[in-house]
Amino acid sequence: MKILGLLPNKREEKEIRRVIENITLLDNYTELFEKLKSDYFNILLLWTDEIKEELLLELIFRAKEINKELLVYVLGEKASIQLVAGSISAGAKDYILKPYDVQKLIFTLERDLKKNQIKSSGKKINYDIMLGSTKEMVDLYKNIGRFSLSNETVFINGEKWNRKRVTCKNSS
Numbered sequence: 001m002k003i004l005g006l007l008p009n010k011r012e013e014k015e016i017r018r019v020i021e022n023i024t025l026l027d028n029y030t031e032l033f034e035k036l037k038s039d040y041f042n043i044l045l046l047w048t049d050e051i052k053e054e055l056l057l058e059l060i061f062r063a064k065e066i067n068k069e070l071l072v073y074v075l076g077e078k079a080s081i082q083l084v085a086g087s088i089s090a091g092a093k094d095y096i097l098k099p100y101d102v103q104k105l106i107f108t109l110e111r112d113l114k115k116n117q118i119k120s121s122g123k124k125i126n127y128d129i130m131l132g133s134t135k136e137m138v139d140l141y142k143n144i145g146r147f148s149l150s151n152e153t154v155f156i157n158g159e160k161w162n163r164k165r166v167t168c169k170n171s172s
Helices: 010-019 029-038 053-066 081-090 102-121 135-148
Strands: 003-006 023-026 043-047 071-076 094-097 153-156 166-169
Touching (some): 003 029, 023 029
């Protein structure tokens, strides 16, 4: 996993370098595109602390033009609906608000990278690792599979699951 980060604010650099081993940090966005063109990176982290919204969206869009497989994450202290939606529309995978746990961030990056690699390789994911073989659990697995094919939001609630507790809410 090769990570490129645009960190215009040096406050967090020490902790980031301590936790993320394979990261190249830039402190100037003008170097970003040269670096993306000259080397291959899986992940781009953009901190929003000192970047204007229009510039941030442009950075995301242009980075994704250079490398379509690049996973872009935006990390910031504040977020408006417009900024988050704009970031995702421009091609960001996620917008993560501070304070964030760097260990959880690493886990998310690794998980998303693995999913992205599987998706781009065309391999099918084996979901046979779920535990439980009771009738109720088998029904639950079938419903998970059915809902996974849609863009619907699904909420399963309660210790004892039954069909009445599955709520399908249209996310649009």
